[in-house]
Amino acid sequence: MNSKGILTLQFGHYSNFIGTHWWNIQEQGFDYTSHSEIDHDVLYREGVTNKHGVTFTPRLLLVDLKGSLKHLPERGELYDEPPKPTKSDVNWDSDLVEIEGVSGNNKNQFLKDLENPEESHKVLTKTYDLEKDVTVWSDFLYSRFHPRTVTVINEYQHENEHTPFDAFPLGKDLWNSSSFEDDFSNKIRSYVEECDYFQGFHLLSDCTDAFSGLSAGCMEHLEDDYCRKSILAFPVVPSFFPDSKFETKEQQCHAIINESVRVLNLALSFNAFNAHSSLFVPLCMGSKGWRQPGPKNEFNHTVYDSELAYHSSAILAAALDTFTLKHRLKSSSFSLVDLCADLSHNGRKAAAASLCMPFSFNVDANLLECLDNWEGPLTKSITPNCTIGSDRLMQYVILRGIREDRLKQQADRAEKQRNLPAYKCDSITEMLSLYLSYSTHATINNVTVVRKPLDVKTPFPRIFDEFIGQAGYVGATPRPGHINVESVPVMAGLHSGSGVGDMLESLYTEARRIKYPRFHQFINAGIDKDEYEACLESLLTLRENYMDNYYI
Amino acid sequence: MAISLLNPKAEVARAAQALAINISAAKGIQDVMKSNLGPKGTVKMLVSGAGDIKITKDGNVLLHEMQIQHPTASLIARASTAQDDSTGDGTTSTVLVIGELLKQADIYIAEGLHPRILAEGFDQARTKALEVLDKIKIPVEINKENLTDVCRTSLRTKVHQKLADLLTDVCVDAVLALKQGDKPIDLHMIELMEMQHKTETDTSLIRGNISTKIIIANAGLVLDHGSRHPDMPKSLRNCYILTCNVSLEYEKSEVNSGFFYKTAEEREKMVVAEREFIDQRVRKIIALKKSLCDGKDKTFVVINQKGIDPISLDMLAKEGIMALRRAKRRNMERLALACGGDAVNSFDDLSESCLGYAGHVYEHVLGENKYTFVEECKVPQSVTILMKGPNKHTLIQIKDAIRDGLRAINNTIEDKALIPGAGAFEVTANKELLKFKDTVKGKVRLGIAAYAEALLGIPKTLAVNSGFDVQDTIVKLQEESRLSPDPIGLDLTSGEPIVPKDLGIFDNYIVKKQIINSCTIIASNLLLVDEIMRAGMSSLKG
Numbered sequence A: 001m002n003s004k005g006i007l008t009l010q011f012g013h014y015s016n017f018i019g020t021h022w023w024n025i026q027e028q029g030f031d032y033t034s035h036s037e038i039d040h041d042v043l044y045r046e047g048v049t050n051k052h053g054v055t056f057t058p059r060l061l062l063v064d065l066k067g068s069l070k071h072l073p074e075r076g077e078l079y080d081e082p083p084k085p086t087k088s089d090v091n092w093d094s095d096l097v098e099i100e101g102v103s104g105n106n107k108n109q110f111l112k113d114l115e116n117p118e119e120s121h122k123v124l125t126k127t128y129d130l131e132k133d134v135t136v137w138s139d140f141l142y143s144r145f146h147p148r149t150v151t152v153i154n155e156y157q158h159e160n161e162h163t164p165f166d167a168f169p170l171g172k173d174l175w176n177s178s179s180f181e182d183d184f185s186n187k188i189r190s191y192v193e194e195c196d197y198f199q200g201f202h203l204l205s206d207c208t209d210a211f212s213g214l215s216a217g218c219m220e221h222l223e224d225d226y227c228r229k230s231i232l233a234f235p236v237v238p239s240f241f242p243d244s245k246f247e248t249k250e251q252q253c254h255a256i257i258n259e260s261v262r263v264l265n266l267a268l269s270f271n272a273f274n275a276h277s278s279l280f281v282p283l284c285m286g287s288k289g290w291r292q293p294g295p296k297n298e299f300n301h302t303v304y305d306s307e308l309a310y311h312s313s314a315i316l317a318a319a320l321d322t323f324t325l326k327h328r329l330k331s332s333s334f335s336l337v338d339l340c341a342d343l344s345h346n347g348r349k350a351a352a353a354s355l356c357m358p359f360s361f362n363v364d365a366n367l368l369e370c371l372d373n374w375e376g377p378l379t380k381s382i383t384p385n386c387t388i389g390s391d392r393l394m395q396y397v398i399l400r401g402i403r404e405d406r407l408k409q410q411a412d413r414a415e416k417q418r419n420l421p422a423y424k425c426d427s428i429t430e431m432l433s434l435y436l437s438y439s440t441h442a443t444i445n446n447v448t449v450v451r452k453p454l455d456v457k458t459p460f461p462r463i464f465d466e467f468i469g470q471a472g473y474v475g476a477t478p479r480p481g482h483i484n485v486e487s488v489p490v491m492a493g494l495h496s497g498s499g500v501g502d503m504l505e506s507l508y509t510e511a512r513r514i515k516y517p518r519f520h521q522f523i524n525a526g527i528d529k530d531e532y533e534a535c536l537e538s539l540l541t542l543r544e545n546y547m548d549n550y551y552i
Numbered sequence B: 001m002a003i004s005l006l007n008p009k010a011e012v013a014r015a016a017q018a019l020a021i022n023i024s025a026a027k028g029i030q031d032v033m034k035s036n037l038g039p040k041g042t043v044k045m046l047v048s049g050a051g052d053i054k055i056t057k058d059g060n061v062l063l064h065e066m067q068i069q070h071p072t073a074s075l076i077a078r079a080s081t082a083q084d085d086s087t088g089d090g091t092t093s094t095v096l097v098i099g100e101l102l103k104q105a106d107i108y109i110a111e112g113l114h115p116r117i118l119a120e121g122f123d124q125a126r127t128k129a130l131e132v133l134d135k136i137k138i139p140v141e142i143n144k145e146n147l148t149d150v151c152r153t154s155l156r157t158k159v160h161q162k163l164a165d166l167l168t169d170v171c172v173d174a175v176l177a178l179k180q181g182d183k184p185i186d187l188h189m190i191e192l193m194e195m196q197h198k199t200e201t202d203t204s205l206i207r208g209n210i211s212t213k214i215i216i217a218n219a220g221l222v223l224d225h226g227s228r229h230p231d232m233p234k235s236l237r238n239c240y241i242l243t244c245n246v247s248l249e250y251e252k253s254e255v256n257s258g259f260f261y262k263t264a265e266e267r268e269k270m271v272v273a274e275r276e277f278i279d280q281r282v283r284k285i286i287a288l289k290k291s292l293c294d295g296k297d298k299t300f301v302v303i304n305q306k307g308i309d310p311i312s313l314d315m316l317a318k319e320g321i322m323a324l325r326r327a328k329r330r331n332m333e334r335l336a337l338a339c340g341g342d343a344v345n346s347f348d349d350l351s352e353s354c355l356g357y358a359g360h361v362y363e364h365v366l367g368e369n370k371y372t373f374v375e376e377c378k379v380p381q382s383v384t385i386l387m388k389g390p391n392k393h394t395l396i397q398i399k400d401a402i403r404d405g406l407r408a409i410n411n412t413i414e415d416k417a418l419i420p421g422a423g424a425f426e427v428t429a430n431k432e433l434l435k436f437k438d439t440v441k442g443k444v445r446l447g448i449a450a451y452a453e454a455l456l457g458i459p460k461t462l463a464v465n466s467g468f469d470v471q472d473t474i475v476k477l478q479e480e481s482r483l484s485p486d487p488i489g490l491d492l493t494s495g496e497p498i499v500p501k502d503l504g505i506f507d508n509y510i511v512k513k514q515i516i517n518s519c520t521i522i523a524s525n526l527l528l529v530d531e532i533m534r535a536g537m538s539s540l541k542g
C-alpha cells in the first residue's frame, strides 16, 4: 500500500448512478501490468477475505436510502456468502420466530449473467436492454464492493412521498444523530488508517435533496479530523426530475414548490461546499441546473436520453474519470492538493468542468489536422449555468486516447502542415498547450495527456452514433451493426474563471426570489431566515472572488 | 411487509373519512405489532429482496421496516422513534396503546360522541395516569441487584433467557465499572465491538463468560486496528502508553503546492524542512522511550489519533516501539480513562507523567482486520464489550439487545426509581381511572372510560401472547388488584396474578411516563384530524 490513496464518498441516488458508471469504467479498463499509466491503487484497495481470497475493491463509501439497493446486499457478496434465514440463529424460542419476506430473484439479464460463471466474462460485449431494465444503480453495477462500502439510511425510504428526504436540514440532522456519525466516521477512519500516503477525498453528493445536508455534515467532520487532507467535491444535479411532467394544476403546483426546494438545497449546499471543501465543481447534464435542469448538453456523435439517469450519469462519470487522471498517474507526484491549490487560488473555491466525448478525431487523422479544423471551443461546460469562455482562466485540460504517433503528418508527406507553427511540436502535450495558448487569453493552461482511452463496453450505455467506430474514432462510413464501440478518446477539463462567478450569481438570483418563510421544513428544522440570509451573503462574497480583472 | 390497509388516496379525504382512515391505519399497525410484545412475543426475521437479514422484536425497527405509505402511519412511526430516541424502550407499547385508544374512540364516535370531547377526556385521563404512575413508582438504591432486575426484565424480552442473563451481567458490570459516585454515566465510554468469526469454538480471546455462540469479554479496551509495519512487535508486556493527537506524517500543504508556489527548488526546500520537522517529533518519542525503557523491563506503545507515515513507522519500529495510527477520537478519551495519562496534542513537554500504563498490549488478526487489545489496565474506567459471532445479523441482534440493556440501566440510575412490570401499572391505572371517571361530570367521562380500557390493551396482549384467555385473565387481575395493596401483574407462565416487585420484574419509570404522554397526544391529534386539517389550511393562507 505505497500509493497515495484517495477515499471516494458518494451521497445520494444520482451520485451513486455516476459512481456506479465510474467504477464500472475503471474495472473494464484494469491493466495490472507495469505498463499501466494509471495507478489503480489510488482509488482501489487490496484486501483479503476471511477465507484468504485476495480482493481489489473501490476505496469507497456510499450512502443511499432504504429500498434503493434492490438486489444488492448491503455488505456485498465478496466477503460473506449471502446469509440463510435460519430460525436457530435467532436466540429465541423457535416457535415464536417468524420469517418475513424472501429474497426475490427477478434480477435483470445483465445481473443474472454476471452471477453466472459461464457468462460473466462475456457481459462486457453482450447487448442488454438496460435502458428499460435499470431503475436503480445496482441494476447495472459491474464492480463488487467491500462490505464496508454501502450505508443505508433506514429512517427514510427511497421514493416514498410521505417521508421525503428532501430538505438540507433533514440530512444535517441525520448526520448529527449520533449513530449515523459514529458508524460512518468510523468507516472513513478505517479506510484512511490503511493508507500509507493518504491524499484526500473525492466527494460526490446530490445537492437538490437532503443528501446535500448529509454531505455538509460529513465535510465538517472531515475538516475536523483530517484537516490537511484535500476534499475535492462534486455537487451533482440530476438531468431530469419526474415532477416536471405534470398534467394537472395540482401537480404543477407541486412541481413549482419542489423546484424552489431544490434551489434552497442548492444554495445551502454550495455555501457548505464553499466553507468545508478544498474545491467544488458542480456537475449537471442539463445546461441550466437550478430550478429545472434545462436543455441537455449535446455532444457531437452522441445521442442520449437526458430523462434516463442511466444515460446522463454515464457521461458525467466519463468526465470524472478523465479530469481526475492527473493525480492518479503512476508517473507523476502531482497530487490532489496541487490540483485544489491551483484551482482554488484567491478563494475561488468553485470551479467548472467541461467535456468533449467522444473527442472527435477522424480514423485517419492526426492531431494537428484535427485541431486546425476544429471549430469553437474544444470542450463544453458540464457545470450548470456556466460558460467557461477563453479569457483569464486557470485550467487543467486532459486528453486521453490519442496516440503520440497520430500527432502530425510525417515530414515527407506533411505538405502544407509544415508551414504551421504547431508542426514544430514534438508531443501531444506540447501541441495541445500551444493550441490552448493561441485560443485563450491571459490563461494558465495545464495539459495532461494519457494514452489510455475511455472504456465504454457494457454496461456503459450505447450512446454513440453510427459514425463512431469500434475504437472511438470518427469514420466516413457507418459502423456495421454487429460491432460495438469499445473505447473512445475523451477530452475533459477543470476551469476557474469569471464564468464560475456568473454561475454563482445566477444561483444567488434564483435563491433570492424564493419566499423563504414559506418553507416550513427548513425553518422547523432549525435554519431560520437569518441563517438563510447569511448563506446567500456568503455566496455573494464567494462570487466576488471571481470579479477582479487583473487575475494574473 | 406491505400493509394493504395502509393505502391512501393522494387527495385529502374529507374529515369523516380522514378520521376513519386514521383509526383503521392505527388499528392496522397495531395488529401487525401486537404479537411482538413481551417475553413471549414473536421475533421477526426480516429478509430483504437482496437477502439481507434483520432480526428484531423491536416495535420501532419493525415499524420502519414496513412500507409505510400512509401519513397516519408515519405519524405513529415518528412517535415510536421519539420514544426510542429518548428512552430506548417502550416502542411496541406506544403503538399498541395508540391503536387501543383509537379503537375505543371508534366505538364512542360511532355512537355520536364528538371527537373533541373524547380528546378532552383523554387529556384528563393522562393527568390522572401520571399521578398513578408517580404513586406506584418504587424508589430504588443504585446497586447491583436492582440494576440486574431491570436489565434482566428488558433483555428477556429481546433474547432467550440464558443469553439474556449472561448479557445482563455484562451490562451491569460494565456500567458499575464506570460509575463514580453520583456522576451521570456516559454510555459512550462503553465500546461495543463486533468480531465476525465463523468458527464458534475459538476461545483464544475469552475472558470470562461463554455462551454457545457469543463470546463476550470485558477487556480493558479493544481497538479495531493494529500497527502498520511488518517489524513492529505484535505483543508487549509492561507497557507505557503514549496517547497523542500529533501528526507524524509528511503532508503536502496547499501553501507549498501547485503552480503558484515559486520555484521547484523552493518547493523542494519546503519538503525537506517539513520532513525534518516530522522526524524531530518522532525522535522526541524515541528519546523518551529510551530514557524510560532501555535496560528495564518496560516497553512503549504509541497510539496516535493522527497519521503516521512509513518513514516514521520505520524509525519507531527500529526502537521496538509499537505504534498505531488514526485511533478513534473517542478511544483517546477511553485510553486516558483506562490506562491513565493524558492524550497530548504536542510533544513540547513530553514526559513520563503524560503516559499511561497497561500490563499487556497485543494484536490479533482476523482476515484483513486487526484488533489491538489493551489489557491489565491501571484504572478500568472504560470498558469494551466484545461480541464474537458467526454472522452479522446475529451480532447486530446481540448489539441491539446490549444497547437496550444499557439504556434500561442508565434510565434507572437517572430516575432512581422503577415501576413494577408485567402489566401492573396498566391494571392499577385502569382501576384508578374508573374510580376517577365517576367523579367527573358530563360526557367527558366517556373519554376517561375509553382511556382506562385502552390501557388494558397491554396486559391483554401479554396474556394473548402467552396463550391465556383474555377475559379470564383480566378478570383475575382486576379482582386481585382490588384486594392487594401492591400493584398486580401477570405471570406469563401460569396466567395467574403476581406481585411483579417480588419477582424482580421492573420497567423504567421514564419509559412509562413517555408512553402515557406521547400516546395521548398522538391519539388526540389523529382524532382531531378534522380541526387540524382546517387549521392547516388557514395557516397556509396566513
Ligand SMILES: Nc1ncnc2c1ncn2[C@@H]1O[C@H](COP(=O)(O)OP(=O)(O)OP(=O)(O)O)[C@@H](O)[C@H]1O
Pocket (backbone or CB within 6 Å): B036, B037, B038, B039, B041, B057, B058, B059, B060, B088, B089, B090, B091, B092, B093, B094, B153, B154, B156, B157, B420, B421, B422, B423, B458, B462, B490, B491, B492, B505, B506, B507
Ligand atoms: N417477565 C415478564 N413477565 C411479564 N411481563 C413482562 C415480563 N417482562 C417484561 N414484561 C412486560 O412486557 C412489556 C414490554 O415488552 P417489550 O419490551 O416487548 O415491548 P416495549 O418495551 O413496549 O417495546 P420495545 O420493542 O421498544 O422494547 C412491558 O409491559 C413489561 O412489563
Ligand SMILES: [Mg+2]
Pocket (backbone or CB within 6 Å): B089, B090, B091, B154, B157
Ligand atoms: Mg421493551
